[in-house]
Each structure stands twice: as structure tokens, then as C-alpha cells.
Amino acid sequence: MDIYLDNSATTRPADSVIKAMRSAMTDGYFNPSALYAPALAVEKHMNGCRDQIRQALHANGGQVIFTSGGTEADNLAILGPLKDRGPGGRVLYSAGEHPAVIESCKALSAYGYEVAEIALQPDGVMDIDHFEAQLTGDTRLICVMQVNNETGAIQPLAQVSKLRDEKCPDALLHVDGVQGFLRHDCPVQAWGIDSYALSAHKIHGPKGIGALWVGERVRLSPILYGGGQEKGLRSGTENTPGIAGLSAAIASYPKEHAMRTLKLRLLERLVAGIPTLHVNGPVPDSADAADHILNLSFAPVRAETMLHALEAESMYAGNGSACSSRKQRHSHVLTAMGVPRERMESALRFSLSPDVDTAQIDAAAQAIIRNYDMLKIFKRR
Amino acid sequence: MRELIMVRYGEIYLKGLNRPYFQNLLLSRVKNAVKAFGGQAVLHDSRIYVRGMTDTQSCIRALTRVFGVHSVCPAVEMEKDDFKAICAQALQLMEGLEGTFKVYARRADKRYPMDSPEINAQLGGYILSRRPDLRVDIRTPDHALNVEIRDYAYLYVRVYPGPGGMPVGSNGRAALLLSGGIDSPVAGYMIAKRGVSLCAVHFHSFPYTGERSKEKVLELARTLSGYCGGMRVYVVPFTDIQMRIHEQCPEDYTTLIMRRYMMRIAEGIARKERAQALITGESIGQVASQTMSALACTDAVVEGPVFRPLIGFDKSEIIDYAQRIGTYETSCLPYEDCCTVFTPRHPVTQPKLDKTALAEQRMDNAEVLMAEAIEKAEIIDL
Numbered sequence: 004m005d006i007y008l009d010n011s012a013t014t015r016p017a018d019s020v021i022k023a024m025r026s027a028m029t030d031g032y033f034n035p036s037a038l039y040a041p042a043l044a045v046e047k048h049m050n051g052c053r054d055q056i057r058q059a060l061h062a063n064g065g066q067v068i069f070t071s072g073g074t075e076a077d078n079l080a081i082l083g084p085l086k087d088r089g090p091g092g093r094v095l096y097s098a099g100e101h102p103a104v105i106e107s108c109k110a111l112s113a114y115g116y117e118v119a120e121i122a123l124q125p126d127g128v129m130d131i132d133h134f135e136a137q138l139t140g141d142t143r144l145i146c147v148m149q150v151n152n153e154t155g156a157i158q159p160l161a162q163v164s165k166l167r168d169e170k171c172p173d174a175l176l177h178v179d180g181v182q183g184f185l186r187h188d189c190p191v192q193a194w195g196i197d198s199y200a201l202s203a204h205k206i207h208g209p210k211g212i213g214a215l216w217v218g219e220r221v222r223l224s225p226i227l228y229g230g231g232q233e234k235g236l237r238s239g240t241e242n243t244p245g246i247a248g249l250s251a252a253i254a255s256y257p258k259e260h261a262m263r264t265l266k267l268r269l270l271e272r273l274v275a276g277i278p279t280l281h282v283n284g285p286v287p288d289s290a291d292a293a294d295h296i297l298n299l300s301f302a303p304v305r306a307e308t309m310l311h312a313l314e315a316e317s318m319y320a321g322n323g324s325a326c327s328s329r330k331q332r333h334s335h336v337l338t339a340m341g342v343p344r345e346r347m348e349s350a351l352r353f354s355l356s357p358d359v360d361t362a363q364i365d366a367a368a369q370a371i372i373r374n375y376d377m378l379k380i381f382k383r384r
Numbered sequence: 385m386r387e388l389i390m391v392r393y394g395e396i397y398l399k400g401l402n403r404p405y406f407q408n409l410l411l412s413r414v415k416n417a418v419k420a421f422g423g424q425a426v427l428h429d430s431r432i433y434v435r436g437m438t439d440t441q442s443c444i445r446a447l448t449r450v451f452g453v454h455s456v457c458p459a460v461e462m463e464k465d466d467f468k469a470i471c472a473q474a475l476q477l478m479e480g481l482e483g484t485f486k487v488y489a490r491r492a493d494k495r496y497p498m499d500s501p502e503i504n505a506q507l508g509g510y511i512l513s514r515r516p517d518l519r520v521d522i523r524t525p526d527h528a529l530n531v532e533i534r535d536y537a538y539l540y541v542r543v544y545p546g547p548g549g550m551p552v553g554s555n556g557r558a559a560l561l562l563s564g565g566i567d568s569p570v571a572g573y574m575i576a577k578r579g580v581s582l583c584a585v586h587f588h589s590f591p592y593t594g595e596r597s598k599e600k601v602l603e604l605a606r607t608l609s610g611y612c613g614g615m616r617v618y619v620v621p622f623t624d625i626q627m628r629i630h631e632q633c634p635e636d637y638t639t640l641i642m643r644r645y646m647m648r649i650a651e652g653i654a655r656k657e658r659a660q661a662l663i664t665g666e667s668i669g670q671v672a673s674q675t676m677s678a679l680a681c682t683d684a685v686v687e688g689p690v691f692r693p694l695i696g697f698d699k700s701e702i703i704d705y706a707q708r709i710g711t712y713e714t715s716c717l718p719y720e721d722c723c724t725v726f727t728p729r730h731p732v733t734q735p736k737l738d739k740t741a742l743a744e745q746r747m748d749n750a751e752v753l754m755a756e757a758i759e760k761a762e763i764i765d766l
Contacts, residue, residue, distance in 0.1 A: 305592075307594065312591035315591060374591075378591075
């Protein structure tokens with residue numbers, strides 16, 4: 004059987020998700036904007052999903068806008084409040100952000116904004132002192148992700164929010180929660196977050212659907228124009244099967260799971276077999292490390308080689324971020340952390356889901372060690 | 385009046401008694417190229433005429449990739465006796481064009497009452513009288529209005545250059561050593577252009593190279609087959625040989641020895657494919673395994689000729705060529721390549737043949753491994 008440890012790239016849709024989507028297509032296929040009763044039922048179901056998202060984020064109020072996924076949600080959160088609202092100011096993002104955030108921020112420079120990056124510490128957590136230094140009075144937007152997709156570093160959102168309140172209370176705080184949603188708590192209002200992006204396919208939902216939660220003080224303009232759906236903020240007939248899938252994914256995501264224990268078990272086994280192993284990211288059992296992501300360097304074995312060797316045994320892990328493996332460059336996250344080249348080129352990301360069990364972790368550890376022992380001899384000199 | 389595409393060929397004209405053989409081969413290549421667009425090709429009067437196509441632009445694009453074609457002209461075919469009608473049609477062809485022009489008349493039918501200079505003058509005068517914005521420039525005109533008087537009159541203004549060369553199949557068959565890099569597809573293109581039909585040999589080193597790197601190579605082969613009309617690709621499992629070399633041979637010789645095994649295996653496959661030569665993308669001094677001494681060492685292990693059409697090219701010239709033939713972007717995809725996996729730190733640049741052979745002898749069971757690699761090669765017909 005396959006051992007799938009690339010859940011930060013995407014997850015296998017849960018059975019309940021597939022069932023809900025099937026039913027949304029066979030029975031609940033109506034356009035939610037139509038006037039007849041079955042359409043109203045679809046709309047109610049959509050609103051039910053909005054409530055689920057608010058609840059998961061501990062939010063009383065705020066809007067939930069459905070999007071085509073995390074990338075669009077980030078684009079809307081970043082461009083929506085600022086693109087036509089001169090006269091500029093500062094936009095800050097942490098160096099480990101996903102390209103959806105970085106590129107959207109950079110796009111704002113065409114509208115007269117000054118865009119600046121916040122440095123990362125060697126463990127992948129953003130450098131809060133550097134952030135404080137960058138946080139000027141004219142800052143309009145701060146983008147910090149909840150959990151880094153490559154290293155699993157949990158970002159200090161509460162601290163960021165506190166500093167923002169002290170030095171620049173009007174600045175909006177956008178959080179890309181694609182890798183954190185449901186896996187780690189994020190009380191958006193308590194932490195002073197203004198917008199939060201999420202994606203269904205990282206939590207066993209379908210691809211092509213995501214959402215943006217926005218708090219009361221955000222004045223959002225649309226980035227897509229058309230029939231005025233989602234209160235004019237995201238035109239286009241709603242992806243109702245996708246929303247049904249997202250809703251089922253949230254409902255079935257387990258409250259309790261063993262991902263952290265299993266992650267640490269994997270690490271422990273690997274360290275025993277491969278003493279030179281290196282963790283890229285926070286100390287795995289610290290509070291800064293996410294439960295489900297482990298980024299490891301197997302120098303001198305190149306990441307691509309190890310990945311294919313595991314692939315031959317039906318085990319799948321990630322090489323950096325899946326979004327960029329078509330481009331030849333080093334991971335911008337590991338680069339920002341100052342990871343040396345050889346470690347970068349041998350870095351694999353293991354990302355777990357609640358479905359992964361002990362037997363799979365043990366089998367994976369065994370296979371990795373066995374392949375490592377064989378491949379390390381044939382290194383590139 | 386009928387619209388058609390006139391295909392002109394170049395080098396075949398120089399052939400003597402066997403010219404019909406080349407003409408017919410080219411005709412069959414042209415027929416293949418236009419088949420998808422419903423075009424029908426006939427050879428007549430030293431031209432190939434394509435008629436009945438549904439999509440002229442795509443048809444032209446396909447024809448400009450057929451080796452042996454000198455140029456491709458969308459033309460109008462009409463009765464030649466009514467010169468006024470020819471003038472009117474010519475005026476229509478000049479519509480929308482600006483600047484200077486010149487009339488090029490060719491009177492293949494010598495019975496035609498007007499001779500070429502007369503047609504030039506009359507037709508030029510007619511156009512000028514209706515289009516006072518145009519001017520005549522007989523040295524470097526912006527547009528050439530061509531009129532050919534044959535069984536019919538043929539008029540055309542636009543001329544698309546073809547790739548030249550000779551029709552594929554007219555000059556035998558060769559095996560191309562195809563990596564995922566920039567050079568080897570260009571080398572294959574150049575030899576195919578001389579009428580040589582190709583098969584390709586690719587070395588795959590799983591797990592050092594993955595499915596994506598194989599797919600990249602097949603994509604390159606697909607682009608090449610757009611020119612040479614189909615190609616068979618052998619994907620040779622090469623990991624065992626590479627590992628054995630790495631384990632048992634001196635480090636500075638590993639790349640060179642690897643190249644020698646690639647040549648041997650490629651020659652084995654060439655024999656199976658009845659190919660008479662090997663093609664590589666090497667150019668003198670580009671890397672350590674391509675110095676003159678290193679090339680001599682790789683040549684020494686094969687019997688047949690090895691064609692290296694890029695031998696005198698700079699990298700930048702090869703890149704220009706790759707961009708022109710449409711392989712450059714695919715070649716630049718980042719996946720690992722079999723050649724770069726075990727690169728030694730200090731490869732030997734001036735190897736001696738006897739030393740290389742000695743270094744190579746340290747390998748156990750090389751013959752068996754090679755036979756296995758050829759046996760287990762995956763065959764993909766494109």
C-alpha cells in the first residue's frame with residue numbers, strides 16, 4: 004500500500020467529502036442565486052459552511068468569502084483592501100511566505116506601496132526584532148503565515164499583533180492559514196487578525212475551493228468582477244460541490260490525532276539510523292513546530308534521488324514546496340533561514356495527515372534508512 | 385481562380401538522373417505533413433502544389449518543417465490568357481501592403497505572347513496606376529510580386545522559408561544519443577535535415593533521475609519528430625552501470641568511462657535498428673569529456689562513424705539554434721540529467737587511450753551489464 008507523506012502538497016479527499024460532493028452534484032446542483040426552494044437549500048448549506056469556518060477560527064462575525072483556493076484568497080486579502088486606495092505606505096511580509104502572498108505583495112508596488120520583507124531566524128520562525136524595526140507608522144498591511152509550508156515553523160502571530168497594536172494600530176494583519184487551518188488553533192479575533200486564508204485540499208477536501216475570512220474593519224474591494232456573488236466580493240457562480248466538500252472536510256477533521264507523536268517517532272527512528280541527519284526548522288518537539296511537518300536534510304544524498312528511491316517503494320515525500328519544483332532554484336524559505344547549499348539540495352519534507360499510522364511511519368523510517376545507506380556511497384563528489 | 389500552396393525545393397535540383405527518387409521522397413514527406421489539414425499534394429513542373437487544405441496557416445507551418453523544402457508560398461492559380469484578370473488579381477494581392485515593390489515574372493511557358501520583362505513592365509504599371517502610394521524599387525523591394533506563367537498563371541507575394549536540406553529517409557538512418565540537455569536535440573535536427581532518419585537512445589538512471597526527466601526527453605523527441613516524421617526512442621536503464629563505474633573505476637575517469645559505455649550501448653541499439661552511424665551533441669572543449677583527447681577515447685570503442693554536427697559551435701550558437709527549432713524551453717526544465725549525476729570533482733581532461741582502457745578493465749561483468757541494459761531498454765515509438 005502507498006505511504007503518503009506529502010500532505011502539505013495535498014491530501015487525499017476523505018470518503019465523506021467525496022460523498023457530500025457527489026450529492027451536491029446529483030441532487031443539490033441548483034444555482035444558489037435562483038429563486039426556487041431547492042436553490043435556497045443550497046444557499047443555506049453554503050452559509051452553514053461559512054459558520055463552520057467562523058467557528059473553527061473562534062470568530063463571532065466577520066465575513067467568509069469562498070474563493071478558488073488559498074492563492075486566490077491571499078490575492079483578495081492583499082490586493083482587495085489596498086490596490087486602489089492610495090497614497091501608498093508600507094506592506095510587510097515574512098520571508099517564508101508562500102509565493103501567493105509574496106507575489107501579491109510585490110504586485111502592490113505598482114500601486115505606490117513600499118514592499119519590505121521580514122527576515123527569518125535560522126529555525127524558520129520570523130525574526131520579531133527585525134519585524135519591529137521594519138514596522139513604521141505608515142505600514143498598511145502585514146502578512147504573516149500561521150504555519151510555514153516547508154518547515155512547519157509556527158509563526159508568532161499573537162506577538163506580531165501586539166506589536167502592530169502598539170506601533171501601527173491601523174495596519175491590517177493578513178494570515179495565510181493554508182497549512183495551519185484545523186491543525187493548529189488560530190483564534191482570529193483574540194489575536195487581532197484581520198483576514199485569514201484557507202484551502203480545502205490540505206484538509207482532505209477537494210482542490211479548487213478555499214475561503215477568506217475577513218474581520219469587520221477590512222474594507223475589501225473585489226479583484227474579480229461579474230455577477231456580484233459573495234456580496235460583490237467574488238463574482239462567479241459559487242463552486243457548490245467544492246463548498247459541500249469543504250464543509251464535509253471540516254466536519255470530519257478529527258479533533259484529536261497522533262500526528263505530533265508520529266512525527267517525533269519518525270524523527271527518532273531516522274536519527275538512530277542516520278546520525279548526520281539535519282532538521283531544517285524549529286526543534287521538532289518545541290511549541291514553535293507544527294504537528295505535521297518535518298523538513299530533513301539527508302546530505303550527501305540529493306533530495307531528488309532520495310525522493311525517487313522512495314517513490315520506487317510507493318512512498319511519497321515532498322521536495323521543497325510542490326508549487327516551485329518545476330523551477331530550478333533553491334527554496335526561498337531555506338535560503339532565508341541561511342541553510343547551506345548541500346543541506347538545501349538534500350532536503351525532503353515529510354508532512355503527515357491524521358490518516359497516517361504507526362506502521363506506516365516505521366516502514367517509512369526503515370525504507371529511508373535503507374536507501375540512505377545505499378545512496379550515500381554514490382554521492383556526487 | 386484557386387488558392388493553393390506552392391512548395392519549392394532546393395538542393396534536389398542539383399541531382400542528376402536520380403532526381404525523381406528525391407522528388408518522390410519529398411512528395412511523400414509533404415503529403416504526410418499536410419494530411420492532417422486535408423491537403424492534397426501533387427508534383428508538377430518542378431514544384432509541389434498543395435490544394436484542398438482546410439487550414440492554410442497550419443498547413444504552411446507544417447510545410448516549413450519538412451526537410452528538403454526551400455520555401456512555401458500561398459499562391460493563387462488562374463487562367464493565364466486573360467492578362468487583365470491577372471492584373472486585377474495582382475492588385476488584390478497587394479492590398480494592405482505598404483512601401484516599395486517589384487514584379488518578378490517567370491515565363492516557363494515560352495509560347496506565352498508576352499515575355500518576362502514585358503509582364504514586369506505592364507503589371508508594374510497597372511499596380512502603380514491603381515496604388516499611387518506604392519513605389520517601385522527593383523534592388524531591395526519591401527515586397528516581391530511573383531508571377532509564374534506555366535500551365536496556369538501563379539501569383540504570390542508571401543514567401544515562407546523552409547528548412548532546406550534533404551527529405552528524411554534519403555540518406556540512411558542514424559542513432560542519436562539524446563540527453564535532456566540543449567545540445568543533443570540540435571545535433572539530431574542537423575543530421576535529420578540532411579535526410580537521415582533518426583532513432584534516439586536515452587540513458588535513464590532511476591532513482592537519480594525520475595519520471596519527469598524521462599518525460600522531458602520524450603517531449604524533446606516529440607519536437608524533433610515534428611521535423612523528421614516520427615521517431616523510435618530507446619530508454620536504457622543505466623543506473624547499474626553507472627554505480628559499477630563509480631564503485632570500481634578511478635574517480636577522474638568515471639565520466640569518460642561512462643561516455644564510452646553509452647557509445648557502446650548506442651552502437652548495439654543502432655545495429656538492431658539498422659542505423660549506420662551515431663550522432664552526439666558534443667562540441668570541442670565544451671566540458672572535460674569533450675576535449676579532443678576525450679573524444680578520441682570515446683570514438684575508440686565504436687566501429688561506425690560518429691557524427692558530431694555541433695563540433696565547432698559555441699554554446700551561444702547552439703542555444704540560438706535550439707530556440708529556433710523549439711527545443712530550448714524543454715531543455716531548460718530543471719530535472720536531473722543522467723550525465724550530471726555522478727560528476728567527479730576533477731575529471732581527466734587529457735586522457736590517454738591506454739590508461740582509459742586500463743581504468744575501465746577494473747569493472748566486473750561489464751559485458752553482461754551492457755547486454756542487460758540493451759535488453760531491458762524501454763522502446764517508445766513517437
